[in-house]
Amino acid sequence: xxxxxxxxxxxxxxxxxxxxxxxxxxxxxxxxxxxxxxxxxxxxxxxxxxxxxxxxxxxxxxxxxxxxxxxxxxxxxxxxxxxxxxxxxxxxxxxxxxxxxxxxxxxxxxxxxxxxxxxxxxxxxxxxxxxxxxxxxxxxxxxxxxxxxxxxxxxxxxxxxxxxxxxxxxxxxxxxxxxxxxxxxxxxxxxxxxxxxxxxxxxxxxxxxxxxxxxxxxxxxxxxxxxxxxxxxxxxxxxxxxxxxxxxxxxxxxxxxxxxxxxxxxxxxxxxxxxxxxxxxxxxxxxxxxxxxxxxxxxxxxxxxxxxxxxxxxxxxxxxxxxxxxxxxxxxxxxxxxxxxxxxxxxxxxxxxxxxxxxxxxxxxxxxxxxxxxxxxxxxxxxxxxxxxxxxxxxxxxxxxxxxxxxxxxxxxxxxxxxxxxxxxxxxxxxxxxxxxxxxxxxxxxxxxxxxxxxxxxxxxxxxxxxxxxxxxxxxxxxxxxxxxxxxxxxxxxxxxxxxxxxxxxxxxxxxxxxxxxxxxxxxxxxxxxxxxxxxxxxxxxxxxxxxxxxxxxxxx
Amino acid sequence: xxxxxxxxxxxxxxxxxxxxxxxxxxxxxxxxxxxxxxxxxxxxxxxxxxxxxxxxxxxxxxxxxxxxxxxxxxxxxxxxxxxxxxxxxxxxxxxxxxxxxxxxxxxxxxxxxxxxxxxxxxxxxxxxxxxxxxxxxxxxxxxxxxxxxxxxxxxxxxxxxxxxxxxxxxxxxxxxxxxxxxxxxxxxxxxxxxxxxxxxxxxxxxxxxxxxxxxxxxxxxxxxxxxxxxxxxxxxxxxxxxxxxxxxxxxxxxxxxxxxxxxxxxxxxxxxxxxxxxxxxxxxxxxxxxxxxxxxxxxxxxxxxxxxxxxxxxxxxxxxxxxxxxxxxxxxxxxxxxxxxxxxxxxxxxxxxxxxxxxxxxxxxxxxxxxxxxxxxxxxxxxxxxxxxxxxxxxxxxxxxxxxxxxxxxxxxxxxxxxxxxxxxxxxxxxxxxxxxxx
Numbered sequence: 001x002x003x004x005x006x007x008x009x010x011x012x013x014x015x016x017x018x019x020x021x022x023x024x025x026x027x028x029x030x031x032x033x034x035x036x037x038x039x040x041x042x043x044x045x046x047x048x049x050x051x052x053x054x055x056x057x058x059x060x061x062x063x064x065x066x067x068x069x070x071x072x073x074x075x076x077x078x079x080x081x082x083x084x085x086x087x088x089x090x091x092x093x094x095x096x097x098x099x100x101x102x103x104x105x106x107x108x109x110x111x112x113x114x115x116x117x118x119x120x121x122x123x124x125x126x127x128x129x130x131x132x133x134x135x136x137x138x139x140x141x142x143x144x145x146x147x148x149x150x151x152x153x154x155x156x157x158x159x160x161x162x163x164x165x166x167x168x169x170x171x172x173x174x175x176x177x178x179x180x181x182x183x184x185x186x187x188x189x190x191x192x193x194x195x196x197x198x199x200x201x202x203x204x205x206x207x208x209x210x211x212x213x214x215x216x217x218x219x220x221x222x223x224x225x226x227x228x229x230x231x232x233x234x235x236x237x238x239x240x241x242x243x244x245x246x247x248x249x250x251x252x253x254x255x256x257x258x259x260x261x262x263x264x265x266x267x268x269x270x271x272x273x274x275x276x277x278x279x280x281x282x283x284x285x286x287x288x289x290x291x292x293x294x295x296x297x298x299x300x301x302x303x304x305x306x307x308x309x310x311x312x313x314x315x316x317x318x319x320x321x322x323x324x325x326x327x328x329x330x331x332x333x334x335x336x337x338x339x340x341x342x343x344x345x346x347x348x349x350x351x352x353x354x355x356x357x358x359x360x361x362x363x364x365x366x367x368x369x370x371x372x373x374x375x376x377x378x379x380x381x382x383x384x385x386x387x388x389x390x391x392x393x394x395x396x397x398x399x400x401x402x403x404x405x406x407x408x409x410x411x412x413x414x415x416x417x418x419x420x421x422x423x424x425x426x427x428x429x430x431x432x433x434x435x436x437x438x439x440x441x442x443x444x445x446x447x448x449x450x451x452x453x454x455x456x457x458x459x460x461x462x463x464x465x466x467x468x469x470x471x472x473x474x475x476x477x478x479x480x481x482x483x484x485x486x487x488x489x490x491x492x493x494x495x496x497x498x499x500x501x502x503x504x505x506x507x508x509x510x511x512x513x514x515x516x517x518x519x520x521x522x523x524x525x526x527x528x529x530x531x532x533x534x535x536x537x538x539x540x541x542x543x544x545x546x547x548x549x550x551x552x553x554x555x556x557x
Numbered sequence: 558x559x560x561x562x563x564x565x566x567x568x569x570x571x572x573x574x575x576x577x578x579x580x581x582x583x584x585x586x587x588x589x590x591x592x593x594x595x596x597x598x599x600x601x602x603x604x605x606x607x608x609x610x611x612x613x614x615x616x617x618x619x620x621x622x623x624x625x626x627x628x629x630x631x632x633x634x635x636x637x638x639x640x641x642x643x644x645x646x647x648x649x650x651x652x653x654x655x656x657x658x659x660x661x662x663x664x665x666x667x668x669x670x671x672x673x674x675x676x677x678x679x680x681x682x683x684x685x686x687x688x689x690x691x692x693x694x695x696x697x698x699x700x701x702x703x704x705x706x707x708x709x710x711x712x713x714x715x716x717x718x719x720x721x722x723x724x725x726x727x728x729x730x731x732x733x734x735x736x737x738x739x740x741x742x743x744x745x746x747x748x749x750x751x752x753x754x755x756x757x758x759x760x761x762x763x764x765x766x767x768x769x770x771x772x773x774x775x776x777x778x779x780x781x782x783x784x785x786x787x788x789x790x791x792x793x794x795x796x797x798x799x800x801x802x803x804x805x806x807x808x809x810x811x812x813x814x815x816x817x818x819x820x821x822x823x824x825x826x827x828x829x830x831x832x833x834x835x836x837x838x839x840x841x842x843x844x845x846x847x848x849x850x851x852x853x854x855x856x857x858x859x860x861x862x863x864x865x866x867x868x869x870x871x872x873x874x875x876x877x878x879x880x881x882x883x884x885x886x887x888x889x890x891x892x893x894x895x896x897x898x899x900x901x902x903x904x905x906x907x908x909x910x911x912x913x914x915x916x917x918x919x920x921x922x923x924x925x926x927x928x929x930x931x932x933x934x935x936x937x938x939x940x941x942x943x944x945x946x947x948x949x950x951x952x953x954x955x956x957x958x959x960x961x962x963x964x965x966x967x968x969x970x971x972x973x974x975x976x977x978x979x980x981x982x983x984x985x986x987x988x989x990x991x992x993x994x995x996x
Binding site: 134188190196199200203209211323326370371372375376377378379380391392395404406407409449450452454455456457460464465466467468469470471473474475478479517519520523524527538542543545546547549550551552554555557 | 670671673674686687688690710720721731732734736737747748749750751752756759760763764766767768770771772773774775776777778779780781782783784785787788790791794795940941975976
């Protein structure tokens with residue numbers, strides 16, 4: 001009897017393992033073309049038209065001529081980079097090109113937002129603003145749990161104001177309740193640092209930096225040190241207990257004037273800097289702070305997220321010369337009315353992040369070319385210094401008013417995501433082979449570390465660095481990925497293409513999401529033909545290398 | 558773009574030009590060698606900074622601040638050194654020979670007891686602050702003392718470990734992050750092209766073709782990205798003779814043995830070569846000081862790596878007349894508790910720890926500060942902020958102000974951060990006792 005049981009167990013285990021393996025490695029599900037409900041598409045377009053009209057007003061006022069519309073594949077590439085952190089796969093490009101609906105882009109945006117890759121990718125981007133990038137003290141801070149929680153909220157379509165309220169008013173254990181890590185991220189050297197939480201709260205949720213008011217009144221804004229302290233006092237009762245993070249009712253928030261002094265310090269009560277009525281009447285706890293931050297009349301809240309999402313879509317905040325979380329007060333700068341329009345629409349639609357993204361993706365600004373007639377095919381060498389300066393000054397105005405799509409350096413996770421995607425024909429996502437997903441994960445972390453993670457300030461303008469150029473040109477990954485391996489696109493495209501023209505076109509599509517120009521085709525076809533048959537793989541390899549190292553690959557356009 | 562294709566091609570054949578030039582004896586065509594010979598020696602030479610980073614937190618009691626009288630002194634015996642006032646642990650015999658060139662501070666004080674925060678503070682001289690990322694001291698040196706003759710990275714981190722211990726450029730920009738080499742002398746990461754010269758030439762020509770359509774259409778924008786500039790600099794680096802400074806092929810076996818067969822040992826040797834070349838800012842990391850368990854064995858093993866490498870570095874710099882133009886600082890994020898925990902380990906201790914500093918014309922043989930392990934043990938239940946500081950406490954900021962002023966920089970000079978906030982290079986004042994003429 002015993003023996004029979006153990007055989008049965010063995011069979012069960014084998015069957016279980018087989019079932020799991022086949023589930024994990026099953027081929028991708030066939031995909032339908034994405035689609036969205038037509039009235040919703042119309043409503044998004046109407047909201048986008050308001051933004052277009054506002055930008056048109058700016059252009060007329062500054063005498064700026066906007067660039068023409070970009071082609072659909074370029075826009076698809078932008079969307080894929082912004083929402084999934086990679087370029088589109090060949091599979092996606094083919095399906096997109098086979099879609100002949102006039103408003104296909106609108107449907108594709110909606111479809112991309114329902115993909116799990118969106119929830120995961122945006123969770124990481126937003127987590128940077130909420131808990132930073134440091135792993136911190138593992139015992140009381142679990143960044144992975146926070147990210148998993150946030151990704152779940154996004155996937156479940158939880159309204160954004162509710163997500164924010166749950167973070168600010170969180171209670172419990174950081175392993176079980178992911179949102180608690182918003183608070184424990186500010187735990188260091190044995191205690192909570194409430195001012196760190198105030199700085200995060202105002203930056204991430206109000207889009208304003210008042211942290212310098214921690215030590216003195218803000219040098220060029222109106223923020224007072226006492227206002228910073230009042231906000232901080234909301235977090236002043238935080239305590240770690242065996243039951244997790246709670247507010248200890250009797251704990252007082254006190255500030256010592258000098259760090260070494262012996263007195264117990266000045267008592268500070270929780271207080272908001274304006275519109276106290278938004279807090280409600282219950283008391284002055286983190287729950288009321290959350291209500292105040294997200295209150296329907298608190299315009300800063302919606303402007304902050306509109307500016308952040310704009311920055312994630314374009315690579316730069318709406319006001320390019322200031323950090324994404326450093327906006328002036330509402331109604332101060334009339335040039336920022338676009339953010340008010342986006343914010344109002346976001347509020348009117350239940351703080352729906354997807355709606356905000358769809359509206360931005362439908363604007364003329366987002367669909368505009370990065371080629372502008374004023375600078376296209378201009379030979380700078382042929383101009384005098386004065387003429388170049390004049391051109392530059394005029395063009396800066398065009399760039400400032402979003403009259404041309406900006407060139408923005410891809411962030412490291414986008415570069416690696418794109419390199420890996422370019423070497424697979426199918427989309428690398430949750431339906432991918434387990435091994436492919438594992439490779440992507442392992443390589444991404446390693447590459448991002450070598451490339452240099454820009455951290456919390458990832459939306460600030462930055463130039464490339466020499467170690468990055470060296471990594472792209474000579475790194476192990478670029479060598480592995482350009483090797484003609486039968487499992488990677490390099491090998492498969494070179495092997496399967498019927499003609500060199502076809503091979504070159506496919507390589508361009510998977511790397512740059514466009515077809516080669518006749519001049520480019522001619523150049524590489526000649527290389528191909530000049531090479532003896534046995535060496536032709538090296539031409540494909542070098543072509544990949546060229547595409548990976550081109551500015552077009554590394555810069556969003 | 559128009560220029561770049563040709564420029565790239567020129568870069569590729571540069572090596573051939575150099576070979577030709579060398580054959581003809583036309584040395585002025587050899588920028589790498591010229592740079593090397595242009596570097597003066599002695600005190601007229603601009604000063605470089607080498608930081609030996611003791612990652613994880615070196616136990617000061619088991620190295621620069623032995624206390625055999627305490628219960629938890631743990632069999633460490635103090636030995637006399639060539640500096641009359643300074644005694645160090647018997648596990649550092651070669652360093653004992655070199656101490657006449659160096660000074661010891663035993664009373665550094667920090668508020669940061671976490672590795673990452675402590676590292677940030679000790680590398681930058683500023684506490685972590687959400688509004689700004691401060692540059693590490695080595696990044697400031699690389700930026701303010703850039704050597705125009707150097708084609709390879711100006712700020713190098715050797716034998717790197719945890720990501721956060723690699724010094725960063727902070728608000729100076731990513732281009733001032735240290736260039737990282739994990740295994741010095743063995744692997745100059747990503748510096749060598751993947752294919753032979755002929756094929757590299759083909760690749761660069763193809764790259765020119767792929768880039769040109771894109772760039773022509775966006776003349777001003779692409780220029781502003783500096784993409785081509787950066788690629789060109791990278792290519793220059795790849796073909797530069799100065800890369801030899803990162804390799805150890807022309808060092809004798811005896812020399813390599815002297816420094817020790819470890820990543821740290823090779824790192825110290827490469828650091829010497831970089832300084833000789835004229836690189837101003839180098840960090841060499843020695844990992845593994847975080848001895849929460851079996852402290853004595855752990856620290857002893859670390860000393861065995863540190864001792865020959867540090868001592869050989871000092872000796873070689875002195876022998877080569879580079880000591881007056883090189884500051885060497887040996888420091889980590891904090892020290893370790895003056896008592897043992899239940900696992901015979903020592904935990905983090907930012908309230909009174911040691912560093913060793915010398916060279917660059919700093920006074921040597923100076924001993925600053927004193928810790929009191931018995932008192933610290935008595936106060937072990939007190940929160941960190943209420944512990945008694947060691948005698949003659951020294952701020953990390955003051956140490957950096959001292960180093961900066963020896964480098965010829967003004968520590969009070971302010972740089973404007975990208976958000977318009979002025980910040981001093983170091984928020985402290987120089988320690989007079991370490992400066993020439995100081996008491």
